[in-house]
Amino acid sequence: EKFIHLCNPHLEKMKEDILYHFALGTGTHDFPTLFGDVKFVCVGGSPSRMKAFIAYIAEELGLGSPGCDYPNICAGTDRYAMYKVGPVLSVSHGMGIPSISIMLHELIKLLYHAKCSDITIIRIGTSGGIGLEPGSVVITRQSVDATFKPQLEQVVLGKTVIRSTNLDEQLAKELMQCSKEIGQFNTVIGNTMCTLDFYEGQGRLDGAICLYNEEEKLQYLKNAYDSGVRNIEMESSVFAAMCNLSGVKAAVVCVTLLNRLEGDQISSSHDVLVEYQQRPQKLVGYFIKKSLGKV
Amino acid sequence: EKFIHLCNPHLEKMKEDILYHFALGTGTHDFPTLFGDVKFVCVGGSPSRMKAFIAYIAEELGLGSPGCDYPNICAGTDRYAMYKVGPVLSVSHGMGIPSISIMLHELIKLLYHAKCSDITIIRIGTSGGIGLEPGSVVITRQSVDATFKPQLEQVVLGKTVIRSTNLDEQLAKELMQCSKEIGQFNTVIGNTMCTLDFYEGQGRLDGAICLYNEEEKLQYLKNAYDSGVRNIEMESSVFAAMCNLSGVKAAVVCVTLLNRLEGDQISSSHDVLVEYQQRPQKLVGYFIKKSLGKV
Numbered sequence: 001e002k003f004i005h006l007c008n009p010h011l012e013k014m015k016e017d018i019l020y021h022f023a024l025g026t027g028t029h030d031f032p033t034l035f036g037d038v039k040f041v042c043v044g045g046s047p048s049r050m051k052a053f054i055a056y057i058a059e060e061l062g063l064g065s066p067g068c069d070y071p072n073i074c075a076g077t078d079r080y081a082m083y084k085v086g087p088v089l090s091v092s093h094g095m096g097i098p099s100i101s102i103m104l105h106e107l108i109k110l111l112y113h114a115k116c117s118d119i120t121i122i123r124i125g126t127s128g129g130i131g132l133e134p135g136s137v138v139i140t141r142q143s144v145d146a147t148f149k150p151q152l153e154q155v156v157l158g159k160t161v162i163r164s165t166n167l168d169e170q171l172a173k174e175l176m177q178c179s180k181e182i183g184q185f186n187t188v189i190g191n192t193m194c195t196l197d198f199y200e201g202q203g204r205l206d207g208a209i210c211l212y213n214e215e216e217k218l219q220y221l222k223n224a225y226d227s228g229v230r231n232i233e234m235e236s237s238v239f240a241a242m243c244n245l246s247g248v249k250a251a252v253v254c255v256t257l258l259n260r261l262e263g264d265q266i267s268s269s270h271d272v273l274v275e276y277q278q279r280p281q282k283l284v285g286y287f288i289k290k291s292l293g294k295v
Numbered sequence: 296e297k298f299i300h301l302c303n304p305h306l307e308k309m310k311e312d313i314l315y316h317f318a319l320g321t322g323t324h325d326f327p328t329l330f331g332d333v334k335f336v337c338v339g340g341s342p343s344r345m346k347a348f349i350a351y352i353a354e355e356l357g358l359g360s361p362g363c364d365y366p367n368i369c370a371g372t373d374r375y376a377m378y379k380v381g382p383v384l385s386v387s388h389g390m391g392i393p394s395i396s397i398m399l400h401e402l403i404k405l406l407y408h409a410k411c412s413d414i415t416i417i418r419i420g421t422s423g424g425i426g427l428e429p430g431s432v433v434i435t436r437q438s439v440d441a442t443f444k445p446q447l448e449q450v451v452l453g454k455t456v457i458r459s460t461n462l463d464e465q466l467a468k469e470l471m472q473c474s475k476e477i478g479q480f481n482t483v484i485g486n487t488m489c490t491l492d493f494y495e496g497q498g499r500l501d502g503a504i505c506l507y508n509e510e511e512k513l514q515y516l517k518n519a520y521d522s523g524v525r526n527i528e529m530e531s532s533v534f535a536a537m538c539n540l541s542g543v544k545a546a547v548v549c550v551t552l553l554n555r556l557e558g559d560q561i562s563s564s565h566d567v568l569v570e571y572q573q574r575p576q577k578l579v580g581y582f583i584k585k586s587l588g589k590v
Contacts, residue, residue, distance in 0.1 A: 076565075079390065095374065146450040154491070154492065157507055158515060198397045200449065206309065208400045245504055
């Protein structure tokens, strides 16, 4: 059994731990009873998508009934939403590194307080693709920064700290195998660029601020492609870094909503985008079923 | 009349502009009709707080009836929430620089497409205080980074760009005068430190990861205080930088939920926290009333 590795000696001395952004606390909630059986945690930006995922996985695992409503465990706050069915926890994280980082600090502490073991965490998200047909799914090999380095720069007490953003190689391969078995959409393993901004930070020409031209933009995206980047999103680096430090197996599975070599605006129809967003859910749902011996 | 200054020559060439994270677009929505009369934009992290604000300001301005429901203009997405009454727009932005930056790119374009003029944008938020009684309100003089410099580092096409984070001095003074006239809570003008992380980035001892000790933490917070910092939050720097570039008058008004020199956990009762969070709303509500000649 592999437990959460908590990189913080101070927590042992605290009588009570309030997870403020979840509106949960060890003084008011019995974490081992509520969460002790969790084995799979799926996280994603949008609260409604994470609610849809819990209904989907419940049905897939034969644990729910169609039309059944799943209560939001974090109903006391609107910062994040959290749902649970059997061994699966589904949590939203908002957009960007700071937003997912707050959530992960509190999630890792939650799993630690609950004495969970052998946890797998998978981020299921959306992204912009580079050189891929829209709707393709990318399983992240390495998360890289805006200069294509597999690292995350953080500022701690005013000093810069560099952390590794590697993800579990074996888990990525297993997910790739699952996609082959499903055979419904194009899936690749590639590097994922993680940026702090959606517009200028990803070389878009359609933000409120843009001080470069189309040629410079395309050169940047081509350089990214040549370095192995296949998609761009805004959370994977700190996700990888924090899971690494906490000894948790982690993967990032994102669908690409457009091919950035061909444009910047997300202009596919609502229905097409909804179907694309179900692909990571399908893939990860199949992986969980298979891991539980239910395929 | 002062219009929005759009720092992007490419937008003029676009036939249609889809504001993806608002689920609004110039091809589907008539922006001048919907938003042309907006003069005040209030933004804050939590969607439910921004909904509460629109009900509050509607009543203050005599534009609403008690119990009246305000529809979410961004109902087609769960990324952000937006409400409007008369000349006031209220928009949520989630947590952290990347999340508010996506929202601001689309908000600035929305105001530009709507041909709005003489706009004032105010962020009303929560923060951790340094050396202040909890519940105090801080009006930001300058937003500073984690090394106390009044700047924002952004990476654009892989290269670092430095932007100024100054805010409107006159507007800050006017808000301070309003607080004196209300006379209900302690308010100061001070610098606001903007960080990329809530736990390690703000020197907390209670995150999932903490590799420093209490003495180092306190030294860092005291250095921040000595440099003029009175509170810490996670959005002000990019808010100031983007409003500067777009020629929009901007202010940041945050209540402090705790004094970080005395602890890290937000452990006040729910009712006390709710009352604290109403203080920036009261202050900014009074300012808007006064600006419209209704005080």
